[in-house]
Amino acid sequence: MRKPVIAGNWKMFKTVGEANSFWEAVSGATVDTEKVEAVICAPYLQLPSLVQSASGSAFHIGAQNMHEEQEGAFTGEISGAMLKDLGVTHVIIGHSERRQYFNETDDSVNAKTKAALEQGLTPIVCVGESLEQREAGDTETIVSNQVAAAFEGLTEEQVEKTIVAYEPIWAIGTGKTATADDANQVCQAIRETLLDLHGEEAANATRILYGGSVKPANIDELLTKEDIDGALVGGASLEAESYLQLVEAAQK
Numbered sequence: 001m002r003k004p005v006i007a008g009n010w011k012m013f014k015t016v017g018e019a020n021s022f023w024e025a026v027s028g029a030t031v032d033t034e035k036v037e038a039v040i041c042a043p044y045l046q047l048p049s050l051v052q053s054a055s056g057s058a059f060h061i062g063a064q065n066m067h068e069e070q071e072g073a074f075t076g077e078i079s080g081a082m083l084k085d086l087g088v089t090h091v092i093i094g095h096s097e098r099r100q101y102f103n104e105t106d107d108s109v110n111a112k113t114k115a116a117l118e119q120g121l122t123p124i125v126c127v128g129e130s131l132e133q134r135e136a137g138d139t140e141t142i143v144s145n146q147v148a149a150a151f152e153g154l155t156e157e158q159v160e161k162t163i164v165a166y167e168p169i170w171a172i173g174t175g176k177t178a179t180a181d182d183a184n185q186v187c188q189a190i191r192e193t194l195l196d197l198h199g200e201e202a203a204n205a206t207r208i209l210y211g212g213s214v215k216p217a218n219i220d221e222l223l224t225k226e227d228i229d230g231a232l233v234g235g236a237s238l239e240a241e242s243y244l245q246l247v248e249a250a251q252k
């Protein structure tokens with residue numbers, strides 16, 4: 001039985017004050033940690049206060065990126081070791097916005113995934129196709145290749161600890177959601193790739209999330225699908241009320 005994950009990705013939104021207000025609004029919520037893993041991935045600057053506030057609560061605090069080296073002369077970067085030291089538990093790796101605007105490649109995604117796991121962080125590895133690739137009928141090939149590259153060299157145990165987020169690029173922030181059946185079909189293809197490359201146990205244990213315009217109105221249907229184990233949520237995670245509705249839906 002895979003525990004569903006609702007991971008909010010705040011992207012480059014919210015000041016420290018706004019993050020603290022969000023926390024005040026969610027902190028009293030009843031979250032059954034047996035039934036759902038609730039994560040908030042915030043900008044780096046907001047992490048110290050969020051980690052401190054969320055300590056001992058049902059919420060996990062995640063980052064949105066990290067460098068693959070533990071330390072070094074990499075101006076402006078933050079390492080997995082630094083995140084771990086702070087008390088961060090999750091980290092998004094290879095979001096399509098980072099692949100598109102910051103030149104992240106399958107190789108860097110693989111290196112960062114390994115580095116995150118070595119630090120004991122839970123990587124949320126993002127994969128997904130562009131509209132052009134979808135229209136060309138290449139979705140499953142593109143996504144399976146991204147998954148194979150990201151997971152290259154991982155042990156079975158490391159695969160199980162890693163979360164995959166399938167996010168079709170054309171559905172991110174656009175209001176266009178993949179149908180639940182289409183999303184499930186790609187998530188199923190991801191699980192088959194994991195099965196081929198890392199074995200049945202790892203494939204069955206790995207959580208695969210859908211992301212792309214997820215909101216309270218569509219989460220229920222997505223969660224009924226066999227291979228969708230939760231959601232990576234951008235816009236709808238910025239408001240405490242809608243974020244909590246998503247968490248609530250996953251713990252039903």
Ligand SMILES: O=C[C@H](O)COP(=O)(O)O
Binds near residue numbers: 211
């Ligand atoms: O990481 C989250 C995704 O990019 C989805 O963003 P969205 O929910 O605003 O479409």
